[in-house]
Amino acid sequence: MSEIKVAGDKLKSTLKHLLREGNVRRVIIRNASGRTLLDMPLTAGVAGAVLMPFWIAVAGIVALAKEFTVVIERDPETAVTRTE
Numbered sequence: 001m002s003e004i005k006v007a008g009d010k011l012k013s014t015l016k017h018l019l020r021e022g023n024v025r026r027v028i029i030r031n032a033s034g035r036t037l038l039d040m041p042l043t044a045g046v047a048g049a050v051l052m053p054f055w056i057a058v059a060g061i062v063a064l065a066k067e068f069t070v071v072i073e074r075d076p077e078t079a080v081t082r083t084e
Contacts, residue, residue, distance in 0.1 A: 001073050008066045012058055018072060026073035029058070031065045 006014045011029070018024050019042070029038040038057050061068075 001071055003069055003071050006068050006070055008062050008068065011062055011068055011070070014070060015058060018070070023074045024072055025075045027054075028071035028073075029061060030069045030071065032067045032069075034069070037061045037064065037068075 004014070015027065018027070024042055026039070026041045028036060028040075030036050038061060040054055040057070042054075
């Protein structure tokens with residue numbers, strides 16, 4: 001698992017970027033004090049309308065705080081390696 005700190009106004013764009021990678025199994029969003037606001041398991045290949053409840057929940061929690069920690073659990077079998 002990995003954690004990243006994200007400002008409230010960057011939360012949605014950060015999550016979109018992570019989901020495009022395709023190997024995210026679970027996303028946990030916590031506020032600055034460490035309280036879990038959203039814990040959402042994701043399955044490979046999820047897209048479009050299936051993610052609508054996820055984005056509605058994200059939109060709702062953005063108003064709650066200015067800083068978040070996003071915990072990402074990745075699927076090791078579908079790890080993405082970047083070549084530069």
